[in-house]
Structures are given as C-alpha cells and as structure tokens.
Amino acid sequence: MDLFSFNTIILILFYVPGYIFIHTVDYFLLKREKTQFEITIQGLLASVCLLIFFVIWPYQPFNAKKEFILQFLLSFISSKDKEVLFTNISHNIKYIGIIYFLLCLYSFVFSVFYSLIRRTKLISFIIQCVTKRDYFQSVFLRFFHESINKMAIVTLDGNVKYWGYIVGSPDNEQSNHIILYNPLVFDKKKFIQLQAEKILIDTNKIKLIEVLPKEEENGKQR
Incomplete structure (x- = not known):
C-alpha cells in the first residue's frame, strides 16, 4: 500500500x-x-x-x-x-x-x-x-409536529370531514401526507366509525385541520 x-x-x-x-x-x-x-x-x-x-x-x-x-x-x-x-x-x-x-x-x-x-x-x-430562528422550517411542519398523537377534525375539499388521531405527519417539505388513526367520517350530521384502522390523507386536499384540546378530546363521546 x-x-x-x-x-x-x-x-x-x-x-x-x-x-x-x-x-x-x-x-x-x-x-x-x-x-x-x-x-x-x-x-x-x-x-x-x-x-x-x-x-x-x-x-x-x-x-x-x-x-x-x-x-x-x-x-x-x-x-x-x-x-x-x-x-x-x-x-x-x-x-x-x-x-x-x-x-x-x-x-x-x-x-x-x-x-x-x-x-x-x-x-x-x-x-x-x-438565534432568533425557529427550529422548524415552516409553519406547516411546526403545526404537524406539535399536533402528533392529538385528536383532530380534518376537512377536505368538498367539505368531507374526518375525525381521528394524527399519528403520522410530514417531517420535510416534500412530504405531503398524514396518517389518521381510528378515523370517523362525517355523514348526515354525525360522525360514523370507519372500518379502517388508519387512513392516509393528502395534505394538498386539506382545507382545514382543527386540533382538539385535551379536555374536549377526553370528554367527547365518539
């Protein structure tokens, strides 16, 4: 050598x-x-x-x-x-x-x-x-990072609504999906349990995400 x-x-x-x-x-x-x-x-x-x-x-x-x-x-x-x-x-x-x-x-x-x-x-x-700089690259990533394992109501295009726990969220700018655990879908003025354990949702189709506070999450009957 x-x-x-x-x-x-x-x-x-x-x-x-x-x-x-x-x-x-x-x-x-x-x-x-x-x-x-x-x-x-x-x-x-x-x-x-x-x-x-x-x-x-x-x-x-x-x-x-x-x-x-x-x-x-x-x-x-x-x-x-x-x-x-x-x-x-x-x-x-x-x-x-x-x-x-x-x-x-x-x-x-x-x-x-x-x-x-x-x-x-x-x-x-x-x-x-x-440093005067945020740890997160964007508000988008910060929101999902702080909402992980929390209950949320997700409204999609066409006013389709899902209710469940966010257990998977984007960790970079290229990622555009979230995983909703134990999902319910809004149908005729009430939420109905889906057969699926988890669903994958495209963030590009999301109009609104409402993360529920702990007290409402614990007290709400699903």
Missing part, C-alpha cells in the same frame, strides 16, 4: 464518526435541506469534537492502548520511516479496531442523546431566543 492510499484511508476513517453523528441526528430531528459541502463540514466538525472528547476522557475501556495508538498516529504524521509504522499497525490491528469501534459507538450514543435534548421545548425555546 503506498503512502497516498494510506493517508486517504485515514481521512475516510476520520470522517466516519462524524458521518454517523450527522445522519443519526437527521434521523431523529426534522431534516433540513443541505448541500454536500455543508454535510461534509458538519461531519468533519463532529469528528473533531468527538476525537477531542475521546482523547481527554480517561475513563474508558482500553485507555492505555488508546494512548499508545494516539502516540503512534502522531509518530506516523511526523516520521519519515513509514515501513516501521506499517509493521506496528499489523501488530496492533486488533486494538486499533476496538478503539475505532468505541469512537463510532460514542458518536452514535452522543447523537441520540443530543437529538433527545434538542427536541425538548425548553431547549428549542432557549435556542430560538438566542
């Missing part, structure tokens, strides 16, 4: 933990449209932050081997005798794999933890006060 190929592999391996972090966060949170440049920069920044934590945090498995491998990487950068370093890699490949697995595992755990905290109303409110 020549030096150029090895350096390329090192760069790719360095980027992977950040890639895991960014895409896990995107899975849990509302996805925003990003350019490939933004994704790459965010992945690199995440990898740098994870590596800094990984280096300074002493209480973790194989910490002694971690320090040895970090010293080895520094030697690889500064040393001109690459053949000796390649030999050291083959002798310590098992520990290098374990340490790298831990780094990727930390990336996944931190991304899940960050996503759960970021979704809370308190954190969203604090960030919005500081």
Whole structure:
C-alpha cells in the first residue's frame, strides 16, 4: 500500500464518526435541506469534537492502548520511516479496531442523546431566543409536529370531514401526507366509525385541520 492510499484511508476513517453523528441526528430531528459541502463540514466538525472528547476522557475501556495508538498516529504524521509504522499497525490491528469501534459507538450514543435534548421545548425555546430562528422550517411542519398523537377534525375539499388521531405527519417539505388513526367520517350530521384502522390523507386536499384540546378530546363521546 503506498503512502497516498494510506493517508486517504485515514481521512475516510476520520470522517466516519462524524458521518454517523450527522445522519443519526437527521434521523431523529426534522431534516433540513443541505448541500454536500455543508454535510461534509458538519461531519468533519463532529469528528473533531468527538476525537477531542475521546482523547481527554480517561475513563474508558482500553485507555492505555488508546494512548499508545494516539502516540503512534502522531509518530506516523511526523516520521519519515513509514515501513516501521506499517509493521506496528499489523501488530496492533486488533486494538486499533476496538478503539475505532468505541469512537463510532460514542458518536452514535452522543447523537441520540443530543437529538433527545434538542427536541425538548425548553431547549428549542432557549435556542430560538438566542438565534432568533425557529427550529422548524415552516409553519406547516411546526403545526404537524406539535399536533402528533392529538385528536383532530380534518376537512377536505368538498367539505368531507374526518375525525381521528394524527399519528403520522410530514417531517420535510416534500412530504405531503398524514396518517389518521381510528378515523370517523362525517355523514348526515354525525360522525360514523370507519372500518379502517388508519387512513392516509393528502395534505394538498386539506382545507382545514382543527386540533382538539385535551379536555374536549377526553370528554367527547365518539
């Protein structure tokens, strides 16, 4: 393996933990449209932050081997005798794999933890006060996000009305359907239970959505 190929592999391996972090966060949170440049920069920044934590945090498995491998990487950068370093890699490949697995595992755990905290109303409110920007990309997405698992009356074109629980809603601008659970349809001045457990509704055909308050939802006889 020549030096150029090895350096390329090192760069790719360095980027992977950040890639895991960014895409896990995107899975849990509302996805925003990003350019490939933004994704790459965010992945690199995440990898740098994870590596800094990984280096300074002493209480973790194989910490002694971690320090040895970090010293080895520094030697690889500064040393001109690459053949000796390649030999050291083959002798310590098992520990290098374990340490790298831990780094990727930390990336996944931190991304899940960050996503759960970021979704809370308190954190969203604090960030919005500081940045003056809403967490949501549009009023459309905010409405559906805050209405999930709530009872609503949905009026479609032609004044067709459904009543049920919103259990599925758009999480990006391209999504245009909602899922209504345990639906009723309005017919002749009353709501009638449908046989279907769930129905899929095109948001482009919706004229009005009325989300019912908790007290009305609990007290209403369906």
